[in-house]
Amino acid sequence: xxxxxxxxxxxRVFEPRKKxxxxxxxxxxxxxTIPEGEIHGLLGPNGAGKTTLVKILSTVLLPTSGRARVxxxxxxxxxxxxxxxxxxxxxxxxxxxxxxxxxxNLEYWGALYRLPPAAVRERTRTxxxxxxxxxRADQRVEQYSRxxxxxxxxxxxxxxxxxxLFLDEPTTGxxxxxxxxxxTLIGELKGEGRTILLxxxxxxxxxxxxxxxxxxxRGKIIATESPRSLGHVISxxxxxxVEGAPEPVLGRIAALEGVSAVTRTEDGGARIEVSEEGxxxxxxxxLVDAGVTSVRTSLPSLEEVYVQLIGERGLEx
Amino acid sequence: xxRVAVTLNVMRNAFRAGLADYRAIFTWKSWLAGWYLRVIxxxxxxxxxxxxxxxxxxxxxxxxxxxxxxxAVVGVFSLNMTTSERGAGTLPLLVASPSSxxxxxxxxxxxxxxxxxxxxxxxxxxxxxxxxxxxxxxDVLAVVPLTGLVAVASYCFGTxxxxxxxxxxxxxxxxxxxxxxxxxxxxxxxxxxxxxxxxLEWLSRLLPLTNGLLGIRGVFGGADPTTILGDAALEAAVxxxxxxxxxxxFNRLAARGRRDGSLEFAS
Ligand SMILES: Nc1ncnc2c1ncn2[C@@H]1O[C@H](COP(=O)(O)OP(=O)(O)O)[C@@H](O)[C@H]1O
Ligand SMILES: [Mg+2]
Numbered sequence: 130x131x132x133x134x135x136x137x138x139x140x141r142v143f144e145p146r147k148k149x150x151x152x153x154x155x156x157x158x159x160x161x162t163i164p165e166g167e168i169h170g171l172l173g174p175n176g177a178g179k180t181t182l183v184k185i186l187s188t189v190l191l192p193t194s195g196r197a198r199v200x201x202x203x204x205x206x207x208x209x210x211x212x213x214x215x216x217x218x219x220x221x222x223x224x225x226x227x228x229x230x231x232x233x234n235l236e237y238w239g240a241l242y243r244l245p246p247a248a249v250r251e252r253t254r255t256x257x258x259x260x261x262x263x264x265r266a267d268q269r270v271e272q273y274s275r276x277x278x279x280x281x282x283x284x285x286x287x288x289x290x291x292x293x294l295f296l297d298e299p300t301t302g303x304x305x306x307x308x309x310x311x312x313t314l315i316g317e318l319k320g321e322g323r324t325i326l327l328x329x330x331x332x333x334x335x336x337x338x339x340x341x342x343x344x345x346x347r348g349k350i351i352a353t354e355s356p357r358s359l360g361h362v363i364s365x366x367x368x369x370x371v372e373g374a375p376e377p378v379l380g381r382i383a384a385l386e387g388v389s390a391v392t393r394t395e396d397g398g399a400r401i402e403v404s405e406e407g408x409x410x411x412x413x414x415x416l417v418d419a420g421v422t423s424v425r426t427s428l429p430s431l432e433e434v435y436v437q438l439i440g441e442r443g444l445e446x
Numbered sequence: 447x448x449r450v451a452v453t454l455n456v457m458r459n460a461f462r463a464g465l466a467d468y469r470a471i472f473t474w475k476s477w478l479a480g481w482y483l484r485v486i487x488x489x490x491x492x493x494x495x496x497x498x499x500x501x502x503x504x505x506x507x508x509x510x511x512x513x514x515x516x517x518a519v520v521g522v523f524s525l526n527m528t529t530s531e532r533g534a535g536t537l538p539l540l541v542a543s544p545s546s547x548x549x550x551x552x553x554x555x556x557x558x559x560x561x562x563x564x565x566x567x568x569x570x571x572x573x574x575x576x577x578x579x580x581x582x583x584x585d586v587l588a589v590v591p592l593t594g595l596v597a598v599a600s601y602c603f604g605t606x607x608x609x610x611x612x613x614x615x616x617x618x619x620x621x622x623x624x625x626x627x628x629x630x631x632x633x634x635x636x637x638x639x640x641x642x643x644x645x646l647e648w649l650s651r652l653l654p655l656t657n658g659l660l661g662i663r664g665v666f667g668g669a670d671p672t673t674i675l676g677d678a679a680l681e682a683a684v685x686x687x688x689x690x691x692x693x694x695x696f697n698r699l700a701a702r703g704r705r706d707g708s709l710e711f712a713s
Binding site for chain 1: 447455459460462466534535538539543704705707
């Protein structure tokens with residue numbers, strides 16, 4: 130059975146439309162495989178290229194080079210085969226018909242996904258219940274709150290019974306409770322065997338719901354791993370916590386190549402952050418030589434890795 | 447379901463969605479007070495010119511022409527549909543769906559053809575007697591399908607224009623108004639086609655109002671049924687032609703959007 134999503138060396142360049150614009154390489158030889166049934170996070174700051182990749186996979190944008198397949202079907206050549214298999218959800222309030230009711234919106238898209246009328250009615254009913262809109266189903270969307278619109282959007286993405294779901298920042302602007310419910314729903318969708326690609330700049334979201342996470346920045350993939358072992362892979366980002374290390378020793382360690390920071394902790398200890406492979410060994414040797422015995426190494430959390438790799442830009446919304 | 451059944455179901459739902467959209471804007475009352483009154487006023491304005499000239503034939507000509515013009519006016523409003531689609535941010539979702547955006551559009555705005563035909567006929571039915579124009583029974587019944595054809599053809603034409611000016615949202619209203627004025631001038635609404643040189647007359651026959659209106663004038667003037675049928679066939683052919691061109695335009699538009707990234711998810 131083919132993987133749910135296969136991306137091979139996909140590059141997407143946006144040529145300038147106006148003279149003063151610059152040429153943008155939104156994706157730079159991106160490769161990625163998502164097996165069926167996986168919840169895959171695409172984590173990166175604004176402008177990283179997440180939406181561009183989602184658009185290419187959803188058949189609304191062509192790659193400049195490279196190939197991408199959904200369930201074995203090419204997203205450029207075999208759009209007829211791809212489109213019935215995918216569902217798209219993007220955050221925010223757009224993508225809905227505001228003058229129609231929630232139910233009318235879903236029934237409309239259900240028909241467009243070529244389901245028989247009876248099935249559309251039934252799916253609409255269960256989906257409205259699932260996203261908690263059953264009692265507001267016959268009100269016009271323009272009367273919905275922002276959160277309700279987003280939940281309707283999610284239901285819209287599910288109406289076609291998609292095998293592969295592309296969620297592009299689906300919780301943007303959702304309140305925390307809605308966000309938690311959303312994560313529960315993702316779990317349910319996984320239980321149904323669906324594959325999900327979740328593009329987000331929210332580390333917590335990626336960490337809590339994804340089986341694996343791909344870190345992307347400036348169009349390049351930095352790493353793909355499970356949220357927990359992402360820290361391992363990037364083991365060069367180790368840190369060493371010490372107690373009772375003499376000041377001069379710390380000063381010399383700080384000057385070592387591959388040591389990115391030495392910070393004092395409140396209890397008189399220090400944290401040494403390492404950003405190059407092999408540097409940790411040297412740090413430990415120096416500490417042991419100086420007779421420091423209270424030493425602990427640990428791996429950073431996904432959040433720390435993210436900040437290390439991408440810098441503070443990663444925290445901007 | 448067969449492919450045809452599925453497509454018909456898509457169109458039925460799209461039509462229903464369009465209608466719901468329309469009903470959110472218009473109630474019966476606001477349709478009568480806000481729209482129909484304007485229609486009657488416009489038709490009466492031109493008919494009054496005929497009255498002023500104390501020329502019954504001229505009055506009749508202007509009254510029929512401007513009544514049927516209403517069907518074209520409403521049909522051309524389909525130009526706004528894609529603009530609103532763009533505003534709603536649903537276009538990429540439509541393109542990414544298993545159904546063709548054009549099939550969806552063509553059905554979504556079809557209420558305009560219905561509205562256009564009904565408005566035109568209602569104008570004729572009320573303004574006609576007001577100006578002493580007799581509506582010959584039962585011949586006048588033939589006017590109904592002909593008006594329907596004019597509305598559909600204008601709707602197809604508007605859909606084509608929508609695809610054409612799609613990328614230039616700001617000029618949309620200008621295009622609507624320009625199209626209305628051009629159709630009024632070029633399709634034999636106030637001035638007979640014979641007024642223009644012959645090549646222009648043929649060009650005019652490619653427009654969505656001309657042939658149907660000629661047929662309707664034929665009905666009122668007691669023309670030979672085969673002549674009327676000929677005009678009707680031409681009008682239908684014009685409708686099919688414009689819808690075909692509209693299809694091609696939209697397919698090209700979608701292909702171009704996929705290439706240059708103009709199918710935006712967000713803004
Ligand atoms: N249609 C477009 N035309 C020109 N540049 C674009 C277009 N879409 C995206 N970009 C650029 O490509 C880069 C990646 O954008 P995007 O994929 O939207 O990032 P993300 O979703 O991760 O925030 C950005 O620099 C953005 O400005
Ligand atoms: Mg984005």
